[in-house]
Amino acid sequence: MTALSVSTKTASDLPVDTLVVGSVRTDDGAALAAGHGLPRKAVVHLQAVLADLEATGAPGEAHRVVAVPGVKATSVVVAGLGDGTARTTSFGADALRDAAGHALRSVRGKKTVAVALPTPDAESVAAVADGAFAGCYLYDKAAPLAGRRARKGGTAPGAGPKVTVVSGAGQGKAVREAVSRAGVVGAARDWARDLVNTPPNLLYPQSFADAVKKRASASSAKISVSVLDEKALAKGGFGGIVGVGQGSANPPRIVTMSWSPSGAKGSVALVGKGITFDSGGLNIKPSTGMVTMKSDMAGSAAVAATVLAAAELGLPVAVTGYLCLAENMPGGGAQRPSDVVVMRDGTSVEILDTDAEGRMVLGDGICLASEKKPDWIVDIATLTGAQVVALGEEVAGVMGNDEDFRARVVAAGAASGEDSWAMPLPAALRAKLDTPTADIAHKGDRDGGMLTAAIFLGEFVGEGIPWAHIDIAGPSFNTKAARGRVPKGGTGYGVGTLVGLVEQHAGR
Structure with a gap:
């Protein structure tokens, strides 16, 4: 089962398989959204890749980039949040849920994922955690066959990755409870x-x-x-x-x-x-x-x-x-x-x-x-x-x-x-x-x-x-x-x- 946790560490320093950050839709194409916590060389590299891919920052968009300089994660997924600017820090809960969900679905076979979308308050942390958990879902179609067909590679169906939500709102009681609740409701769902x-x-x-x-x-x-x-x-x-x-x-x-x-x-x-x-x-x-x-x-x-x-x-x-x-x-x-x-x-x-x-x-x-x-x-x-x-x-x-x-x-x-x-x-x-x-x-x-x-x-x-x-x-x-x-x-x-x-x- 997917496991949720929260951290206030710098996203680029987290040794995970995949780091998720956000992008916004601007007149000049996709731009990295606030809250990513990445060093300048990582930002420059990702912006160049996004431009080359003709990314737009639209909802439903997710681009995976490997070997990003200055980032410990093996790869970075840039998920679209919709309209905004590079300084926009507040997004609607649905936009955060969907971006986190879409990004996690693309990497649910990984063992560890950190999500660094804009989270200025406990409500936005809750939305990211909820969407991330939901995006990890995979029905194990082999289960009814009592394991007759073994799956190769990746995480076992239903297991899900360990997901760390990078919080821009600290780790106070409200934030911890929001992430804990997202795990309980997500598992029930x-x-x-x-x-x-x-x-x-x-x-x-x-x-x-x-x-x-x-x-x-x-x-x-x-x-x-x-x-x-x-x-x-x-x-x-x-x-x-x-x-x-x-x-x-x-x-x-x-x-x-x-x-x-x-x-x-x-x-x-x-x-x-x-x-x-x-x-x-x-x-x-x-x-x-x-x-x-x-x-x-x-x-x-x-x-x-x-x-x-x-x-x-x-x-x-x-x-x-x-x-x-x-x-x-x-x-x-x-x-x-x-x-x-x-x-x-x-x-x-x-x-x-x-x-x-x-x-x-x-x-x-x-x-x-x-x-x-x-x-x-x-x-x-x-x-x-x-x-x-x-x-x-x-x-x-x-x-x-x-x-x-x-x-x-x-x-x-x-x-x-x-x-x-x-x-x-x-x-x-x-x-x-x-x-x-x-x-x-x-x-x-x-x-x-x-x-x-x-x-x-x-x-x-x-x-x-x-x-x-x-x-x-x-x-x-x-x-x-x-x-x-x-x-x-x-x-x-x-x-x-x-x-x-x-x-x-x-x-x-």
């Missing part, structure tokens, strides 16, 4: 990425539950885990998740993860959609629509990782995560359009489209969470294609029953580098869910599909409990090339937002 990237024949409801138990037991914090199997779910009246899972040979589970510190400052609940593979059920998807459906459990992965991070950070808030796990398959026992099921709270629901299954498992999970009367509930899910149509692949939609709380969720996302946008829940859209055969239909028509899905979920929130729903259908899985700190495949989106919310509740 990488676990979420691993879960999302795992092939669906290996990650199904029971194996997901087993993975959570194993990870919780290995944690330094005390996290309790309980599992409701298909018999307990049927007995408990969880008709939504039972119905979704009944067409699969792999029966559903609800996993409850709890961090319950003594003297907790309140309690919060997180509910995650965990469809380990979504074929669409009898309303089967086209073949191209199934290609990324192993990622339909990204909401549960984010919730599991958040509970882990909250516990390992020792946050003084009771955090309970509900992982609603099922496989949506078109087996002989699969539910049909027009079926009516009864949810945990006694609400009858007419099924109109078996490919709108996520809201059914979440509805039961929200009911269960509401029974404990937490201070607030957040659910997170790869819920609707309408989210991608409305907001694209990098911005999540946030809805809820409390505008102030919804705004807090969006703000927590922005602070963590996870973009989201507040969306309304117009009361007039509730009529789209009316049906003569049940209390409610689980789906409306195409128009406003992201909003009607959230309106449906809101029906199951306990009275008086602030609630927000985060639709991450787009940003949870990156089908394109890696960018900045975001890898190809599972992104771990949501972990930063949810951890930030819990910290906010703890008064941090």
Whole structure:
């Protein structure tokens, strides 16, 4: 696993495999950004190389230069930060995260890396540390094969380099805590990425539950885990998740993860959609629509990782995560359009489209969470294609029953580098869910599909409990090339937002 540390030593004196510095985009091309701590001969050499390469200093640019005079590092990577001057010392957190992430991805096979980007304060140190850790991620595709194919050279997959963040803000308590936090949250986010990237024949409801138990037991914090199997779910009246899972040979589970510190400052609940593979059920998807459906459990992965991070950070808030796990398959026992099921709270629901299954498992999970009367509930899910149509692949939609709380969720996302946008829940859209055969239909028509899905979920929130729903259908899985700190495949989106919310509740 990647290891983070912080240093105030002169960057050029650090005996590492690679030193990362920044560049800015100017009218005359790329110029080295402030904060590098390099001697003049190193600066002159690097500027000459950058000019010869016609570097621009734009975000996403990284140039590796070997044998730089006056530098102990074997090589120097110059990462683009965007617009600025050679004297600019303050950059946005996203620019720092992305530059660090892109640079580290290019050298993650190295054993030791130092990052000397502009860090005038603890917040910028935190951003660099977060981006550097994120950029080191690599899913070990050989792991499912039990090591049949050995890798040659470099660092072992998943091991990651030792990364030193060169701090321009000293090594005070705030800086040390920022780097430590980045390591904890980064490791949790990488676990979420691993879960999302795992092939669906290996990650199904029971194996997901087993993975959570194993990870919780290995944690330094005390996290309790309980599992409701298909018999307990049927007995408990969880008709939504039972119905979704009944067409699969792999029966559903609800996993409850709890961090319950003594003297907790309140309690919060997180509910995650965990469809380990979504074929669409009898309303089967086209073949191209199934290609990324192993990622339909990204909401549960984010919730599991958040509970882990909250516990390992020792946050003084009771955090309970509900992982609603099922496989949506078109087996002989699969539910049909027009079926009516009864949810945990006694609400009858007419099924109109078996490919709108996520809201059914979440509805039961929200009911269960509401029974404990937490201070607030957040659910997170790869819920609707309408989210991608409305907001694209990098911005999540946030809805809820409390505008102030919804705004807090969006703000927590922005602070963590996870973009989201507040969306309304117009009361007039509730009529789209009316049906003569049940209390409610689980789906409306195409128009406003992201909003009607959230309106449906809101029906199951306990009275008086602030609630927000985060639709991450787009940003949870990156089908394109890696960018900045975001890898190809599972992104771990949501972990930063949810951890930030819990910290906010703890008064941090």
